[in-house]
Amino acid sequence: MHVDGRIDGRIESEFDLSIGIQGEVKGYIKARTIVLSGVLEGKVACERIDILSTGKLIGELVSGEMTVEAGGKFIGESRELTEGDLILSLPEELEANKPASLTDNTEQMEQGKSSP
DSSP states (O other): OEEOSEEEEEEEOSSOEEEOTTOEEEEEEEEEEEEESSEEEEEEEEEEEEEOTTOEEEEEEEEEEEEEOTTOEEEEEEEEOOSTTOOOSSOHHHHHHSOTTOOOOHHHHHHHTTOO
16 A cells, blocks of 8 residues: 555555655554655554655554664654564554544555545
8 A cells, every 4th residue: 555645543454555755644553564755653563664764753663673764763662573573463552542433444545546
């Protein structure tokens, strides 16, 4: 999935996520690999995250591997992923605190992608 707009809420995917320079995501995020060129704010769980030179991550990160290019920013806390590099679900504290109205909307976003 690629984001070049603004999303407030929850993204939970078994696939990769890229956030473009114009992208802003705020909320609970889980993906296999994240490539960040825009802004990501919230609680994040992934196997790998690459924060590119224009990227900015603000929040809590659980990840197996993280790279930050020169100019990229990470402001927050990080913990190493230790479950055999496989994320089965968001960390328990994220599951307990998630709003009931926020659900996996990956399919809805993909379907709405082609409409104006």
